[in-house]
Structure formats: structure tokens, C-alpha cells
Amino acid sequence: MYETSSLSDRTDIMLESFTIGSFEIPSMYVALAAAFLISYMMIWNSEEKKHLFSHWLNAAIILFLIYKFSYIIFNWNAFIGEPLSVFYYNGGQPGLLMGMIVMFIYMAYRSNSLFYAESYSIFSVAFITLYGVFELRLITQPPYIIMAVASLAALIAIYFTWNRFRAILMVFITLFIAQMVIRFFIFNGESILALTLMQWWILGSIFYVLLTTEKGMRDENGPQLP
Structure with a gap:
């Protein structure tokens, strides 16, 4: 087995960034x-593309909202002590996984072709x-x-x-x-x-x-x- 497990946490959510001037993407x-x-x-030539991308946009919004506000679920005590912290933090990897599950459920429900x-x-x-x-x-x-x-x-x-x-x-x-x-x-x-x-x-x-x-x-x- 290759010895790269120490990299898994670093590459699991985000890789290195591209630096453009003072910005990092x-x-x-x-x-x-x-x-x-x-x-x-x-x-491009498909007549259904507008519906598709509206569908994908909704899925992305669902993913983001759950990822962001699942912080409340996984950090309840911290949220109660400082409610505004929800605007600065997110649900981390558990929140992102929860968001992906709900996103795929939504997409499967709405996709019919x-x-x-x-x-x-x-x-x-x-x-x-x-x-x-x-x-x-x-x-x-x-x-x-x-x-x-x-x-x-x-x-x-x-x-x-x-x-x-x-x-x-x-x-x-x-x-x-x-x-x-x-x-x-x-x-x-x-x-x-x-x-x-x-x-x-x-x-x-x-x-x-x-x-x-x-x-x-x-x-x-x-x-x-x-």
C-alpha cells in the first residue's frame, strides 16, 4: 500500500490553490x-439545458446551505454560546457529507430522463x-x-x-x-x-x-x- 494516508485530510476537501496576484483560488x-x-x-444545442442548469443550481444551493448551517447541529453548545458564529464557521466534513446526501436525493427526485x-x-x-x-x-x-x-x-x-x-x-x-x-x-x-x-x-x-x-x-x- 502506498504511504499517502497522511495526505488524505489535506486533499479530501481542497487541493492546493492557484495564486493570481493577491488572490488564491x-x-x-x-x-x-x-x-x-x-x-x-x-x-449547448439541447433544448433542456435551461431546466438542467436550474436543477443543478438548486442542488448546489442545497449543498451549500446544509454545509454552512449544519454547524449548528454539530456544534450546538458553541452556537448557543455565540449564535453569530454560524456566519463564520460551517459543518466541516460531516456537514459536507450530509449536504451531498441531501443533494443527491434532491437530484434523483427531480431527474426523470x-x-x-x-x-x-x-x-x-x-x-x-x-x-x-x-x-x-x-x-x-x-x-x-x-x-x-x-x-x-x-x-x-x-x-x-x-x-x-x-x-x-x-x-x-x-x-x-x-x-x-x-x-x-x-x-x-x-x-x-x-x-x-x-x-x-x-x-x-x-x-x-x-x-x-x-x-x-x-x-x-x-x-x-x-
Whole structure:
């Protein structure tokens, strides 16, 4: 097993930052913004994109609010002693995990067509690709280098298989399972209960895409699986 467990806390939520003048931008935010842009460009001609991004915006707001105000739940005594502290602190990793769970529940409830699953698959592969590339600034073990290259290849493959959801779904599932396995052995070893937040996000993404795909296939008026 590779000795990188000491890095897990540092890379679990936020990687190094890019410095632009006097500003520091966390590389995770850069990866998220770039993945959003990539997915937006790929579904540019879709008539459903306005509904999709409204749906994603609501999900992001839910995630942020729960992450922020779960501080009250996990730090009740401190909040009672100083109520204004809620504006300066957040729920930490437990709050972020709670937010992600509620976010995926909301997204699964609102998503009812293959378009949602396809768009999220594109966004997820783009994000995990960029995240993996930025992660190499801190972690240079061979499995991570291989996964970064494989993720980039997967993103390119999705670009050339646009509107072929069966192929996109297979690329997404294969890549995310491989990511889960490699991250498990590097960060967790034999412990399955100590998953990092990125691993929880990967699991949530897999379940969300599979559930949304199943809902889309059951919708008689929805698109057929190409």
C-alpha cells in the first residue's frame, strides 16, 4: 500500500490553490468551473439545458446551505454560546457529507430522463479528470498518474460519443469504479468505514446516474436508450 494516508485530510476537501496576484483560488473550484463549462459546451444545442442548469443550481444551493448551517447541529453548545458564529464557521466534513446526501436525493427526485443522467455523467467525468490532474501536484504515485491519463482518455472518448448514452454510461461507470478502487487502496487500506469525501461523492454519483437512467427508461414518453 502506498504511504499517502497522511495526505488524505489535506486533499479530501481542497487541493492546493492557484495564486493570481493577491488572490488564491482553490484548484477544486477551478476543476468544478471548468467541468461545468465543458458540460455546458457539449449540451449547448439541447433544448433542456435551461431546466438542467436550474436543477443543478438548486442542488448546489442545497449543498451549500446544509454545509454552512449544519454547524449548528454539530456544534450546538458553541452556537448557543455565540449564535453569530454560524456566519463564520460551517459543518466541516460531516456537514459536507450530509449536504451531498441531501443533494443527491434532491437530484434523483427531480431527474426523470436520460438527459439528466447523460449530462451529469459528462460533468462528472470532466470534474474527476481535472481533479485528478490537479491532485498530481500533491500525489505522484503511479496509480494516480495512470488514473489521470485514463480519465483524460475517457473524457475524450465521451466527446466523440456524444448522444450515444449507452457508451457514455459504460465509460462513466468503468472510470468511477476504477477511481473508487484505486482511492480505496491508497487512502483506506483495509478500512471501508474511513472513506474520503471524494469517495463518497463518487459512490453518490454512481447511484444517482444508475437511478436516473432507470427512471428515464421507465418513462414511456421519455427518450429511448441509444
